[in-house]
Amino acid sequence: MTKLTNTLDDHDFGKYSKTESNPRARLRLLILHQYSIGKSTIDIAKDLCIHPETARRTKKRYYERGLESIYDRHRRGRHSKLAQTDIDAFKDMIVSEQQKRSGGRLTGKDIQQLAKEHYNAHYTVNGIYELLKRIGMSWISARSQHPKADPQAQEAFKKLYSTY
Structure with missing residues (x-):
């Protein structure tokens, strides 16, 4: 005893x-x-x-x-396909890929491809969104802007038609 x-x-x-x-x-x-x-x-x-x-x-x-x-002990179950040591680098990669874009935004498919190419982690699109949630990345973003959009022309249009 x-x-x-x-x-x-x-x-x-x-x-x-x-x-x-x-x-x-x-x-x-x-x-x-x-x-x-x-x-x-x-x-x-x-x-x-x-x-x-x-x-x-x-x-x-x-x-x-x-x-x-x-507190509950860690239980058995499937381990993440993305290694715990790679999570910070993966998050940084997602942010940098989004910043490289001149318009639009990364989709689940784009992130799925990044995980597959760089970390050999094969996820479904739903799995990618679950992974993003688990690692603390919210995937709610502002509306994307077209790369050929002209902000001055948009403001001029708003001023012209705001009087009606």
């Missing part, structure tokens, strides 16, 4: 729960807070509308792993 090094008196779980943004971690902090003020597992389960085993498991994990136990 392993020695338990964490106690419920080590932290102010109620205080931490008020600033925690992760909903699962916040619930776990509330469970631990309830335990720290002396409530029973059944009372905690009733008060928080959870299964009693959830409360027991949360306390057990806290005793074993400490405060880090309130």
Whole structure:
């Protein structure tokens, strides 16, 4: 049997729960807070509308792993086709390719092609948009401007017809 090094008196779980943004971690902090003020597992389960085993498991994990136990561990699943080390360079490439254009904007297909050519990462167009969301790039952009557009002619047109 392993020695338990964490106690419920080590932290102010109620205080931490008020600033925690992760909903699962916040619930776990509330469970631990309830335990720290002396409530029973059944009372905690009733008060928080959870299964009693959830409360027991949360306390057990806290005793074993400490405060880090309130966060989910990384789970198995498919890894990103784009390596974690390449994300910053990929973001910079997207921004520079957009700036090189004299008109129009990069589309999902364009970015898909960049990922394929430079990083050998084969994504669908939907996968590209999910990747952009995951790496923190919003793909909402202003309306593109035609490369042959003449801003002075547009302003003159607006002034001429604004009197009507």
